[in-house]
Amino acid sequence: MAKKGDLDEWSWLSKLFHWVTAGLIFIQIPLGFYAKDLKLSPLKIDMFIWHKSIGMLILLVVIMRLLWRIRSTIPLPIAATAIEKALATAAHAVLYGLMLALPLSGWLISSAANFPVKLFWLIPLPAISGPDESVKLLATEIHIACVISLICILIVHIGAALRHHILLKDDALKRMWF
Amino acid sequence: MLLMKMREKCLAILMALFGTLIYQSVLADSWQSSALSSDLEFIASYQGLPINGRFNRFSVAANTDQATQLTQLDVRVFISSADMGSSEINQAIQTTDWFNSGDFSEAIFTSQHLETVSRTENNAEYIAHGELQLKGLKNSIAVPLSWKNNGSDQVVIAGELTLDRSDFGIGIGDWASGEQIGLAVRVSFAVQLDRTNE
Numbered sequence: 001m002a003k004k005g006d007l008d009e010w011s012w013l014s015k016l017f018h019w020v021t022a023g024l025i026f027i028q029i030p031l032g033f034y035a036k037d038l039k040l041s042p043l044k045i046d047m048f049i050w051h052k053s054i055g056m057l058i059l060l061v062v063i064m065r066l067l068w069r070i071r072s073t074i075p076l077p078i079a080a081t082a083i084e085k086a087l088a089t090a091a092h093a094v095l096y097g098l099m100l101a102l103p104l105s106g107w108l109i110s111s112a113a114n115f116p117v118k119l120f121w122l123i124p125l126p127a128i129s130g131p132d133e134s135v136k137l138l139a140t141e142i143h144i145a146c147v148i149s150l151i152c153i154l155i156v157h158i159g160a161a162l163r164h165h166i167l168l169k170d171d172a173l174k175r176m177w178f
Numbered sequence: 179m180l181l182m183k184m185r186e187k188c189l190a191i192l193m194a195l196f197g198t199l200i201y202q203s204v205l206a207d208s209w210q211s212s213a214l215s216s217d218l219e220f221i222a223s224y225q226g227l228p229i230n231g232r233f234n235r236f237s238v239a240a241n242t243d244q245a246t247q248l249t250q251l252d253v254r255v256f257i258s259s260a261d262m263g264s265s266e267i268n269q270a271i272q273t274t275d276w277f278n279s280g281d282f283s284e285a286i287f288t289s290q291h292l293e294t295v296s297r298t299e300n301n302a303e304y305i306a307h308g309e310l311q312l313k314g315l316k317n318s319i320a321v322p323l324s325w326k327n328n329g330s331d332q333v334v335i336a337g338e339l340t341l342d343r344s345d346f347g348i349g350i351g352d353w354a355s356g357e358q359i360g361l362a363v364r365v366s367f368a369v370q371l372d373r374t375n376e
Contacts, residue, residue: 045358049225113267114229114230114267115224115229116224116225117225118226133264136264
């Protein structure tokens with residue numbers, strides 16, 4: 001497990017993982033909402049190939065990030081009270097959970113909808129389900145519930161970072177920057 | 179006396195005619211597909227990856243002569259029965275850009291010439307040359323098929339061929355380029371035919 005050492009800041013690899021996932025998620029969410037409302041056209045299909053490609057990239061990065069987090073030493077949480085600490089830990093756990101659940105449920109939608117896909121027009125993505133309408137509908141519900149939860153928790157996450165940076169004037173944000 | 183002979187002759191000719199008709203209808207057979215034991219499938223491609231589809235409703239009628247040589251093959255396919263394993267794709271392929279099943283509900287293949295490639299007592303290979311009418315467009319196609327006796331009153335015909343969807347205007351407008359959705363579509367069938375002589 002991750003050791004909570006008295007490091008001042010995150011390791012450069014942790015920072016890289018954090019900002020790469022952040023950047024990809026900020027492209028991915030609007031892309032998903034944009035693509036789903038397009039009428040069926042080659043453009044829509046291209047946008048979904050991007051969405052699926054970025055989603056699988058996020059899944060890969062998040063898995064590597066979790067493995068790194070488990071094996072590395074991470075700084076102690078900056079939190080004044082035990083309840084703040086517990087909330088922060090829970091929020092981060094939910095963030096990781098959603099970052100896994102979103103690409104996995106998306107992968108399931110794509111497979112159950114019988115849409116084969118080559119990620120970045122190069123790598124064929126294997127199907128994790130046969131064509132199945134009810135699986136597709138269930139996975140879609142999960143995907144939507146997860147993205148709404150992710151948006152909410154990202155607002156809290158960014159809000160908390162800004163609160164630490166601007167109001168509390170501590171190092172919470174700075175120690176995640178390079 | 180003369181009158182009697184005339185009547186007898188007429189009767190004899192009539193009986194001979196009937197006999198020939200009966201004889202022919204026994205030996206020249208018609209065959210009809212059995213919906214439960216038949217498959218008509220196609221493989222389209224998307225990003226070069228295969229997507230499978232099938233037609234759930236279609237019928238095949240065939241005729242053979244006295245020597246059970248295939249002489250005629252007719253196929254009707256109900257386009258709205260196309261199933262590609264996804265409600266989204268299934269709806270999309272029925273639209274005007276694709277099959278336009280609202281205006282063209284059936285595809286029809288009619289053989290014009292049956293070429294025998296090889297033939298033994300129970301098995302044969304043919305090439306059915308004929309015309310395929312699909313989405314209102316007619317094109318000559320050649321359908322290679324095997325014919326296997328499955329018992330005296332049952333045969334299975336099977337084969338596969340590749341069609342170019344652009345020959346039939348399937349996937350027009352933005353879809354016309356084969357870049358995303360390939361132009362070549364592999365079609366395969368395995369159809370059980372039952373003898374239907376009255």
